[in-house]
Amino acid sequence: MPNKNFFETNFSNAINNALEIAMKNDKNVICYGLGVTDPKGVFGTTTGLEKKFGKHRVFDVPTSENALTGIGIGASLNNLRCVMTHQRVDFFLLAMDQLVNNASKWYYMYGGKKSVPITIRLIVGRGWGQGPTHSQNLQSWFAHIPGLKVVMPSNPYDAKGMLLSSIYDPNPVIFLENRWLHYTKASIPKKKYFVPINKAKIVKKGKDITIVSMSYLTPEAIIASKYLEKLKISSEVIDLRSIKPIDFLTIRKSIKKTKNLLVLDTGFKFCSVSSEIITSILEKNHKILKNPPNRLTMPDIPEPTSFGLTKHIYMTHLEIISKVLDILKINKKYLKKLKISKPKFHDVPNEGFKGPF
């Protein structure tokens, strides 16, 4: 029998639900961004909010990314809690001055007088030819800046709980949503709940290798992990959830047990979150691993648009399985035995997806 305290939903409705709860509970929460009140409601994440809470608290805005970030900062200095949304991370790059010079530093550079509780929802594009400037995963940029928090939920439950945590956090939080995750489904609690912004989650227990992942790579890692079981390889999958602060404790504990590490990163390789994880683990104890650590990332090239090119760089559970075998020095001939199924098209989140974005 279905639990009446839970409801079946997807990632984007979970976001919508979190926004509704936050706005209902606190009249100081406001929500704005290009398209939040349009018929598409930012992939359904803001649909219906204007009707429920009025045009003063939920509103569409000019295409002025930098000023709108500063405006959110200013409003938060008078105790509003702003949730600002951009349909692609890449658009938000126009706002780096306000983010890096103001939001992240306001609390520190005025001696702790006033913090900036602003939540910035940024959607990461993927597939369907999103191309060089609609698909970037820049979590390492944001994580580099002291004063910012950065989260990347990978499922509807965490999306709701982490968005609520972000909204009530007294600091600026960069909330990164992968476009493909919007379709993922789960049964989640109806009530308000918080997922902390500093705890990774072990989504699958294992003892032979630790796979640290983030965002849409977590579901892929879980699939990979199931295949690996067939080869009697027990992998522990850790979903980072929070990029900054990062939960090294959980990662270290796992590696102590498995003595092997694979990091999956949706971003470019150079100076990435994966670089930081591997370095931090080794600089604390370089003997903790049995085999050299490894990682899967996007290559250090702009993401091309062509269907014929992205197929060479989009990683799936297949590449993860293969990399695990590499690390554990297991013969690749076993790969064939697994009869791994792959989706028909590499550039869509599901078969129902027909574009255009």
Place this chain on the structure above:
Amino acid sequence: MKLNLLKNIYREFFRIRTIEEDLAKNYNDQKMRCPVHLSSGQEAVAAVFSNIVKKRDFAVSTHRGHAHYLAKGGNLNKMIAEIYGKEDGCSSGKGGSMHLIDLDVNFMGSTAIVGNSMPIGVGLGLSLKIKKQKGLSFVFLGDGAVESGVFYEALNFAAVKKLPVIFICENNLYSVYSSLEVRQPKNRKIYKLAREIGIKSEHCDGMDSLKIYKCLKRTISETRRGKGPQFIEFSTYRWREHCGPNYDNDIGYRTLKEFEFWKKKDPLSKLKKLILKKSPGQKKSLINIELSIKKEVKESFQRAKNMNFPKKSSLFKDVYAK
């Protein structure tokens, strides 16, 4: 204008001038180890503003923000301590001259990137409207900010939303050492540009306290009555170098003739003359005002010099709020 009001403006004006000039005098002791952007010569707008603004109003400012902080009622001792990098500074020694704040008087912050406090002030205006609070948000900017993209963005949003925001642009003709000629089209006026964006705007002589008073009084009362944002461009001039305590008329980016032309307009001495013409008996009273301000400022510097630097343990404090 009533004598009392003139004297109040004079008091504020003389105080800001004295503080800025004492900063210049003390700077070469090498104890203020941060950049300072003095507003000597262009303080008239701030001095008048101080006599019209209400405590509940918000204000934000720029790298050249001492005068605005003080005019809004910001604490003098905490500002001087901040410039000396001391622990009791208004930003606990972490912000310096370019990051001043005094929440007790709703001076919400000055920032060090040209144009970058503009949207902050607009956001404060938005919050007033959403929360249905009384009050205005004042945004101080210079002529350089007009060339940044965020100038358009901030004005556009304030206009679209009809926010209770007043933009006060002090046009001192230079961005660092670059003159307006190389930065903006010759015949385009800043205040007209603001008007075209959709904000009621005007130009005013920033070297004449009476004109400034009339202009600010009228625009502020209009915006208080819900008439939407306004933009005022004040023509003014800084005496000293862009950054630092010295005069720099010798380095060749502006002429001595131009400097002297503006220096002759000194609105502080003009205001003093006006008061004495109106009421010659005020001479002693003005001297008393000046003496007490000089004493206050001197003590403030002394106090700041004797304060402690922030403790090492504060380095990692306040990166995140809890």
